[in-house]
Amino acid sequence: MEFIKPNTLKELLEIISTITGEKYYFAGGTDINIQIKKDIIRNGKIIFINHIKELNGIKEDENYILIGSTTTFRQIIESKLLNDKLPFFQKSLNNFASPLIQSQATIGGNIANGSPTADVVPLLLVLDGKLELISNSMNRTINLKDFFTGYKKFILKPDEIIKSIFIPQNAENGFDTFYEKIGSRKALSIAKIAVAGLKKVVNNEINEIKIAVGSLNEYPRRLDLIEDYLLNKDLKDIDFKKIRIILKEEITPITDLRSDKDYRFEVCLNLIKKFLLKPDSG
Amino acid sequence: MKVNFNLNNKKVSIDVDPMKRLLDILREDFGLLGTKEGCGEGECGACTVLMDGKPVTSCLVNACHLEGKTILTVEAIAKEPIGKLLIDCFDETNAVQCGFCFPGFLVSSYYFLISDGEQNLDKIKEALSGNICRCTGYQKIFESVMLACKKKQLYSHRFSLIHPVR
Amino acid sequence: MKTVKKVDARRKLEGKAKFLDDYSYDGMIYGQFFCSNSHHGIIKKIIFPQEYDLSQFIIVSAKDIPGKNIVPEPECDQPFIAEKEVFHFGQIILGVAHPCKETLKDFIKNIKIEYKELPALADTKETLKDEMNSFGRKIIIDYSKNVKPKREWIHTHSVYYTPHQEQAYLEPQGMIAIHNQEQKTMFVKGTMQCPFFVKDAVEAIMGDKIKEAIIETSEGIGGAFGGKEDFPNIIAGIASLLSYKSKKPVKIVLDRSDDMKITTKRHPSRVEIDTYTDSKTHKIKKINIDYRLDAGAYQTLSPVVLSRGVLHSGGGYACEDVYIKGQLYKSNTPSNGAFRGFGAPQAFFAIESHIDKIAASLNLDPYEFRRMNIFRIGDEFPSTQKITENHLFDCFEKVIEKSDYHRKIKEFAKFNKSNDDKKGIGIAIAYHGGGYTGNGEKVLNSEVKIVIEKNGVVKVFVSNADMGQGAHTTLAQLVNETLSYPFEKTIVQIPNTSKTPNSGPTVASRTIYIVGNLLRKLALKIKKELQFENLEEFISNNQEYFPKEFRMHFVQDPSVIFNEETYQGIAYKDYSWVACVAEIYYHSVTYTIEPKRIWAVFDIGNVVNVKIAEGQAEGGIMQGVGYGLTEFFYKKGYGRMQGLTDYALPTSLDIPEINVEFIHTNSDFPKGLGEIPMHTPAPAIRNAFYNATGIFIDEIPLVPERIIKYELLKKK
Incomplete structure (x- = not known):
C-alpha cells in the first residue's frame, strides 16, 4: 500500500487527476482501518485528506448550512450553529456509533463509504442535502439522492472528491420531525433499520412529506412512492395496507448477520406508521 | 513519515509508518503501556486517549493523524487533579475488577468531568457508552463517576487551577 | 461485613x-x-x-x-x-x-x-436433536418412584434451547x-x-x-x-x-x-422437560428431564460441565419423582468449555421457564406456584441430598417484597390492557453448589501456605488467580481478620507453581469458599500455635523464630459422600441461593425488550467484602442479561461473529438498574458467589416477557428477530 499526503487542496486535486488504480481517501480512518485489518483493503493508494483545511468546518451562507466533508461527528454534535439552525439533524446524530468514534469519524466518510447503513444519509436525504463535488477541472453541486447508483457505488468521477455537504437553511423549519435508528443495542451499534421523516400537516392534511430509510436497500433512499401516496392525504384516510404494498416495491431488505429481512420490513412499516400517527409536536 | 506532536505535555517527534496505529506508537515507541488493546476495532474503548482534548480510540488513529496534535494518555491523566479525584472515587467504591478496561474508562470519565461534570446518571451513561466493561455490570462505575461529579462541585476551588486541556 | x-x-x-x-x-x-x-x-x-x-x-x-x-x-x-x-x-x-x-x-x-x-455438523440445534450425535457418555439421576400419572395431573412439556456464549x-x-x-x-x-x-x-x-x-x-x-x-x-x-x-x-x-x-465458549443446550402437576394441590408430582450439551469437537472438560448441569437441572423445587438424563453431543465447532455457571445457567433457563409455563396452565401467579413447590427443610434434591435450610425460600420472599412484585403485577396488567407497548415482571430462582462436584475437592487435596517474615509481612501463597473478582483482597482479609493483623501487611502472592502450593484451580466458585476457609483455618492454627496477643508485638519480640512457614491441606468433611456411578449422595456440601425478579418494557414497534430493573437476593453465607461481592453479583447479572437478550455467536448460515463489532455485549446504555442484597450473612463462613449471579437474569427476563405479552418463547437470546416470528404467528 502506498501512502500519499498532499499538502493542499490544490495538490490533492492534481494528484487524484493523475493517479490510476485503486485509491482510498483517508480522513478519520474509523472505517478504513478496520477494512485494512480485516484484509478487505489489501492494495491501492491511501490518500490522506484529514489535514486539508478547506474540507473541514461548519459554516453558513445566505441559503445553506455548509459542512466540510472531513468535519467530525463530534464537531457536528457540539456545533452552536447547527444547534440554532438544524437542531433535529444535530440531535439525531447524538447516538452515532459511540462518543469515541464521534471524535474521529467524518461526515464525508460516512457518505462516501457507501454503506447501506450509513447513519447520516437518511437524515440528509429528508433535509434535501446536496453535495459539492470538486475536481481539478470542475465544481458541481448535486442532490444527495442522485449520488448513489448501487451498493457502494456512486456517481463520483475518479478525479472527484466530496468537498462539502449543503443543507438548506430552512430545511427543518415548520416540519414535524422523526428519526429512529434500530440497532442490536443502544450504543456502538450498526443500524438494522433507520427511518427519517419530515412532515407538515395542516388541518389533518399532509401538505408536505419526506421519508428516507437506511439499511433496507443497496443504499439509503427516499421513499418516493410512499411520499406520492401520502401527499395531500387526510391522516384519517391513510390505508396502511396500501402502504405495505407500496413499501414492498420500494425496499429490498435482506437477511444477514445482523438481522432478518422480515423483521426489517415489518419494523420499517411500524416506524413509518409511528411517524405518521405521531402527534404533531414539532 | 516524520510526525511532531505533543504527548503528555511534552513535544515529541518520531519517524514511523504513516499508518502505524497510535495505540502501537504509545506502547511500542514510548513504552506507555497503560493504553490497552481489547479489540482493535474501536468497539471496546480500552485504548481510549484524549486527542486535542477529545476522547478517541487510539486503535483507529494513525501516525498520519498526529501532526501538531496533543495527546494525553492515562499516565498523564492519572496525575491531573481531576484524574486523581476520579481514581479516588473508583477506588472508594471498589468499582475496579479486572481493570483492563479501566484506563479507558478513566479517560472517558475524565473527559466527561472536564467537559460537563453534571451529576446526571443519564449523561454519564451516554458519556461512557463507547467503553465496554465485561466485569462490573457498570453499576459501580456509574456510582464512582457520580461521586466524582459531586466532589468536584463541592471542592471546585481545588480544581480551578488545573490547566485547561486543549 | x-x-x-x-x-x-x-x-x-x-x-x-x-x-x-x-x-x-x-x-x-x-x-x-x-x-x-x-x-x-x-x-x-x-x-x-x-x-x-x-x-x-x-x-x-x-x-x-x-x-x-x-x-x-x-x-x-x-x-x-x-x-x-x-x-x-x-x-x-x-x-x-x-x-x-x-x-x-x-x-x-x-x-x-x-x-x-x-x-460436518455446525448447527447446534440440528446436532442436539439427533441422539446419533451423542458422545455416548450418559449421566442418569434416577429419583423416580414409577408413579403413574393421575387424571387430575396436568402434563406440561417443552424443549428449551440456549446458544453459545462468548x-x-x-x-x-x-x-x-x-x-x-x-x-x-x-x-x-x-x-x-x-x-x-x-x-x-x-x-x-x-x-x-x-x-x-x-x-x-x-x-x-x-x-x-x-x-x-x-x-x-x-x-x-x-x-x-x-x-x-x-x-x-x-x-x-x-x-x-x-x-x-x-477459544472455548459456553455450551449450547437442549433441555426437554416433562412434568406432571396436581391441579388441586398445585404440587409438582413428576419431573422428567433430558439435558443435552453440545460439547463441540472434543469432550475435554465437558463431562464435568454435564455433571454440574444435571445436578442443577431440577431447579429449586421439591418433587418426589424425578428422572434426569444428561448427555454430551459432538459437533464440528471448537470445544466448548468453562463459562461462569458451568452448565447450570442452561439448566435454570429451562426449569425456570418451565415453571412459568406450568403456572400459566394452572392459571396461577408464578409467585404462588413457586411458593407452593420451592425447597423447604426436609425436602430432597434428586440426588437424595437433604435440604437443611430455608434460605432459598427466604431469598425468594425477600426479593418479592423488595421488587414490589404484587403491586406491579396488577399495575402492569392494567397498563397492558390499554397500550400496545407492554410492561412485564418475572421471577427466577436458583442455587449453586460450591466447589468441585462430589468427591472432587477430596481428590484436589488443596494446600495453602502462609509465611510470616521477619519484617512482619504475612505472605499468603495460593495458586488461585485474581482475575478481577477480588480474590487477592478477600483472601488477605480472611487471613488478617483472623490474625487481627494490619491489612496492608497481609499480601497474597502472585501465583507461581514453583513457589505456591497447589490450592487448586480458580474455578467452581471455590476460591473463597474452599481456599479462603482453608486459609482461615490455617490462620487460626497459627494463632493457636504461637499463642500471641498481638502478632506485631510477637514478631518483634521473637525475631529468631521468623521467617516461619505454615501449611495446611483441605480435609473433606467425612459426612460428604457422593456416589459417582449412581449420582446419589451429597453432591456439594454447601449451596448458595438466589432469587431474582426482572422488570421489562416491551417496545411493540420494534419488538424489543428493554430490561428496566433487576433485583437479586442472595445467600452466600458470610460476606467478606460487601462492595466486592456486590460487584461480582452485578457483573454476573449483566452477563445474564446479555445472555438472555443480545448475545449470540452463531447465526445459521452466516457463520460466527468475528469481533466485538458483531457480538453485542451490553453497553452502559443497555444495562438495567441492578439491585443486590445479601441475607443470612451472619453465617460462620463464606460460600461461593462467582457463578450464581449468572443463573437467573435470562429466565427472569424471559418470564417477564411472558408476563407482558403472553408469548411463550423457549429459546434465548430474545432478540427482536425471534420475537417477531411469534408476534406474526399470533396475528395470523
Whole structure:
C-alpha cells in the first residue's frame, strides 16, 4: 500500500487527476482501518485528506448550512450553529456509533463509504442535502439522492472528491420531525433499520412529506412512492395496507448477520406508521 | 513519515509508518503501556486517549493523524487533579475488577468531568457508552463517576487551577 | 461485613498494572497460530507464501511435539495441534513465530491450505436433536418412584434451547514461554485461571525435553469468566514448543477475532422437560428431564460441565419423582468449555421457564406456584441430598417484597390492557453448589501456605488467580481478620507453581469458599500455635523464630459422600441461593425488550467484602442479561461473529438498574458467589416477557428477530 499526503487542496486535486488504480481517501480512518485489518483493503493508494483545511468546518451562507466533508461527528454534535439552525439533524446524530468514534469519524466518510447503513444519509436525504463535488477541472453541486447508483457505488468521477455537504437553511423549519435508528443495542451499534421523516400537516392534511430509510436497500433512499401516496392525504384516510404494498416495491431488505429481512420490513412499516400517527409536536 | 506532536505535555517527534496505529506508537515507541488493546476495532474503548482534548480510540488513529496534535494518555491523566479525584472515587467504591478496561474508562470519565461534570446518571451513561466493561455490570462505575461529579462541585476551588486541556 | 479497598485497584486505574502484553523479555519473538477454516477435513497440502524467507520463521506442527499431543483434561481427547484431520473451524494446525509482529501476521494470512472436505455438523440445534450425535457418555439421576400419572395431573412439556456464549474477557488470551536450556525448565507467564493445569499441559507437550515447567500468572488478568480455565493450556503448550525450537522467549497474544474464533465458549443446550402437576394441590408430582450439551469437537472438560448441569437441572423445587438424563453431543465447532455457571445457567433457563409455563396452565401467579413447590427443610434434591435450610425460600420472599412484585403485577396488567407497548415482571430462582462436584475437592487435596517474615509481612501463597473478582483482597482479609493483623501487611502472592502450593484451580466458585476457609483455618492454627496477643508485638519480640512457614491441606468433611456411578449422595456440601425478579418494557414497534430493573437476593453465607461481592453479583447479572437478550455467536448460515463489532455485549446504555442484597450473612463462613449471579437474569427476563405479552418463547437470546416470528404467528 502506498501512502500519499498532499499538502493542499490544490495538490490533492492534481494528484487524484493523475493517479490510476485503486485509491482510498483517508480522513478519520474509523472505517478504513478496520477494512485494512480485516484484509478487505489489501492494495491501492491511501490518500490522506484529514489535514486539508478547506474540507473541514461548519459554516453558513445566505441559503445553506455548509459542512466540510472531513468535519467530525463530534464537531457536528457540539456545533452552536447547527444547534440554532438544524437542531433535529444535530440531535439525531447524538447516538452515532459511540462518543469515541464521534471524535474521529467524518461526515464525508460516512457518505462516501457507501454503506447501506450509513447513519447520516437518511437524515440528509429528508433535509434535501446536496453535495459539492470538486475536481481539478470542475465544481458541481448535486442532490444527495442522485449520488448513489448501487451498493457502494456512486456517481463520483475518479478525479472527484466530496468537498462539502449543503443543507438548506430552512430545511427543518415548520416540519414535524422523526428519526429512529434500530440497532442490536443502544450504543456502538450498526443500524438494522433507520427511518427519517419530515412532515407538515395542516388541518389533518399532509401538505408536505419526506421519508428516507437506511439499511433496507443497496443504499439509503427516499421513499418516493410512499411520499406520492401520502401527499395531500387526510391522516384519517391513510390505508396502511396500501402502504405495505407500496413499501414492498420500494425496499429490498435482506437477511444477514445482523438481522432478518422480515423483521426489517415489518419494523420499517411500524416506524413509518409511528411517524405518521405521531402527534404533531414539532 | 516524520510526525511532531505533543504527548503528555511534552513535544515529541518520531519517524514511523504513516499508518502505524497510535495505540502501537504509545506502547511500542514510548513504552506507555497503560493504553490497552481489547479489540482493535474501536468497539471496546480500552485504548481510549484524549486527542486535542477529545476522547478517541487510539486503535483507529494513525501516525498520519498526529501532526501538531496533543495527546494525553492515562499516565498523564492519572496525575491531573481531576484524574486523581476520579481514581479516588473508583477506588472508594471498589468499582475496579479486572481493570483492563479501566484506563479507558478513566479517560472517558475524565473527559466527561472536564467537559460537563453534571451529576446526571443519564449523561454519564451516554458519556461512557463507547467503553465496554465485561466485569462490573457498570453499576459501580456509574456510582464512582457520580461521586466524582459531586466532589468536584463541592471542592471546585481545588480544581480551578488545573490547566485547561486543549 | 467489612469493606476494604481492593489491593490492585490503584495500579490498574493508573495504567501501571502489567497485563500479559505489557511484559517483554530480551530477544523475545512473537508467536501466532495458523488455524483451520474447514469444519471437518483431511489436510492435503499446506503451501507457504513464496515471497517470504522461510528460514526466518519458526514453524511447529504436530510432528514437532516431543511429548504427548494430548491436552490433559478430565477427558483426554483433544490434541494441542491437529494432525492429519481437522475436526472444527479454528482448530490449530501450526504454531508460527517471528521477531516482527506485522510480518508474522502477513505471513500467516498468506498460508494456503487444501483439504479433503468431510461431512460436518455446525448447527447446534440440528446436532442436539439427533441422539446419533451423542458422545455416548450418559449421566442418569434416577429419583423416580414409577408413579403413574393421575387424571387430575396436568402434563406440561417443552424443549428449551440456549446458544453459545462468548466470555468476552476484555484482555485477549496470551502467554509468554521462555525455555531455559541449561536448567531444562520452561518458564511460562500468562493470563490464566489455573497455573497448575498449565503446568501439566506444558510438561505433557514437552515430554522429557524439560524437567519442570514453572508457571506464573501476569500481575493483571483481564477477566476470565471460565474462558481462561482450559484454553490457556493449549496456548502455553504451543508457546513452549516455539520457545524450545527458537531458543528464544516467545509471546503469543491473540488478536480479538482469533480469540473469538478458536477459544472455548459456553455450551449450547437442549433441555426437554416433562412434568406432571396436581391441579388441586398445585404440587409438582413428576419431573422428567433430558439435558443435552453440545460439547463441540472434543469432550475435554465437558463431562464435568454435564455433571454440574444435571445436578442443577431440577431447579429449586421439591418433587418426589424425578428422572434426569444428561448427555454430551459432538459437533464440528471448537470445544466448548468453562463459562461462569458451568452448565447450570442452561439448566435454570429451562426449569425456570418451565415453571412459568406450568403456572400459566394452572392459571396461577408464578409467585404462588413457586411458593407452593420451592425447597423447604426436609425436602430432597434428586440426588437424595437433604435440604437443611430455608434460605432459598427466604431469598425468594425477600426479593418479592423488595421488587414490589404484587403491586406491579396488577399495575402492569392494567397498563397492558390499554397500550400496545407492554410492561412485564418475572421471577427466577436458583442455587449453586460450591466447589468441585462430589468427591472432587477430596481428590484436589488443596494446600495453602502462609509465611510470616521477619519484617512482619504475612505472605499468603495460593495458586488461585485474581482475575478481577477480588480474590487477592478477600483472601488477605480472611487471613488478617483472623490474625487481627494490619491489612496492608497481609499480601497474597502472585501465583507461581514453583513457589505456591497447589490450592487448586480458580474455578467452581471455590476460591473463597474452599481456599479462603482453608486459609482461615490455617490462620487460626497459627494463632493457636504461637499463642500471641498481638502478632506485631510477637514478631518483634521473637525475631529468631521468623521467617516461619505454615501449611495446611483441605480435609473433606467425612459426612460428604457422593456416589459417582449412581449420582446419589451429597453432591456439594454447601449451596448458595438466589432469587431474582426482572422488570421489562416491551417496545411493540420494534419488538424489543428493554430490561428496566433487576433485583437479586442472595445467600452466600458470610460476606467478606460487601462492595466486592456486590460487584461480582452485578457483573454476573449483566452477563445474564446479555445472555438472555443480545448475545449470540452463531447465526445459521452466516457463520460466527468475528469481533466485538458483531457480538453485542451490553453497553452502559443497555444495562438495567441492578439491585443486590445479601441475607443470612451472619453465617460462620463464606460460600461461593462467582457463578450464581449468572443463573437467573435470562429466565427472569424471559418470564417477564411472558408476563407482558403472553408469548411463550423457549429459546434465548430474545432478540427482536425471534420475537417477531411469534408476534406474526399470533396475528395470523
